[in-house]
Amino acid sequence: MSTSTHADAQPTRYDKWLLKTMNDARARRLHATRGARRRIVVAHVVTTAVGLAGMVGAYAWASPWPLAALLIALLVWVPLTGFLNSMTRGLLELRARVLDERQRAERGEVHARAYRVNSWVMTAALLGFYIAWLAEMSLADLAVPLAATGLAVLTLHRLLPLWIAALRVQDEPEDDEVGEMDEAHEAGAPSA
Amino acid sequence: MSEHVHNRLAVVRAERKVSRQALAEAVGAHYQTIGYIERGQYNPSLDLALRIAAHFRLPVEALFSLEPFRPLTDEVYGTGSDPEASAAAPTTGTTTRTTGRTTA
Numbered sequence: 487m488s489t490s491t492h493a494d495a496q497p498t499r500y501d502k503w504l505l506k507t508m509n510d511a512r513a514r515r516l517h518a519t520r521g522a523r524r525r526i527v528v529a530h531v532v533t534t535a536v537g538l539a540g541m542v543g544a545y546a547w548a549s550p551w552p553l554a555a556l557l558i559a560l561l562v563w564v565p566l567t568g569f570l571n572s573m574t575r576g577l578l579e580l581r582a583r584v585l586d587e588r589q590r591a592e593r594g595e596v597h598a599r600a601y602r603v604n605s606w607v608m609t610a611a612l613l614g615f616y617i618a619w620l621a622e623m624s625l626a627d628l629a630v631p632l633a634a635t636g637l638a639v640l641t642l643h644r645l646l647p648l649w650i651a652a653l654r655v656q657d658e659p660e661d662d663e664v665g666e667m668d669e670a671h672e673a674g675a676p677s678a
Numbered sequence: 679m680s681e682h683v684h685n686r687l688a689v690v691r692a693e694r695k696v697s698r699q700a701l702a703e704a705v706g707a708h709y710q711t712i713g714y715i716e717r718g719q720y721n722p723s724l725d726l727a728l729r730i731a732a733h734f735r736l737p738v739e740a741l742f743s744l745e746p747f748r749p750l751t752d753e754v755y756g757t758g759s760d761p762e763a764s765a766a767a768p769t770t771g772t773t774t775r776t777t778g779r780t781t782a
Contacts, residue, residue: 575710586706586707586708586711587707587711587725587726588707588711588714588720589708589711656719658710
């Protein structure tokens with residue numbers, strides 16, 4: 487007896503369009519190497535941090551500069567996120583119905599790792615605020631740190647899987663190109 | 679329990695002149711997954727292994743094995759250093775019979 491799951495559902499027209507977009511070959515050469523992928527991830531982390539700082543700054547100080555930093559960071563952040571999605575082939579954006587078994591397993595692995603890291607970060611944050619409470623800091627003093635930590639944890643929860651997935655992508659050999667016939671590898675390649 | 683599954687997918691795919699993309703579409707997988715399997719970086723599920731074998735009209739054990747495969751040339755021509763192969767084909771004559779060719 488078999489049970490139907492979301493993964494068994496037929497892809498919609500939107501799924502097919504998104505799958506095609508995420509697998510667009512035009513951006514592939516821009517993140518073909520591990521070094522390039524790492525640089526994009528680092529740039530994305532930095533841009534995200536600048537954007538968050540701008541957001542908290544706009545909340546904390548009555549100055550236009552934090553908002554300007556936020557807007558500029560956003561302009562850089564959007565295409566960088568596109569690169570991350572392109573290098574992971576939409577691993578975290580596509581619905582399970584258009585992913586194959588390896589991709590679904592990889593998505594599970596990525597989420598599990600991100601969950602572990604985020605759990606430690608939240609525990610550390612909680613511990614920090616507990617220590618601050620022991621030091622008799624007032625809630626008013628903790629307003630900005632609370633806002634910043636809340637935003638950072640939320641952002642980490644949302645983006646850490648994407649960063650981990652991007653860092654786990656492996657180089658494709660030339661003969662992996664779509665539609666290209668390749669030479670035979672040696673017989674009996676052992677599994678990792 | 680061993681997690682090593684050996685395969686000769688790349689050899690068979692090249693022999694049949696099937697691209698990764700074509701095979702991936704035929705078996706409902708991403709083309710990268712075919713590459714991962716060929717490079718031994720991913721062990722396919724039984725379901726996917728059977729679909730790949732069915733696509734090539736081969737038994738699944740012809741493509742996937744828990745033991746390393748002998749090179750196909752050894753299996754066909756019996757020229758490898760495998761002791762069993764040597765026992766089965768210790769002479770040129772046996773090798774010739776294996777290939778089904780006649781020599782003077």
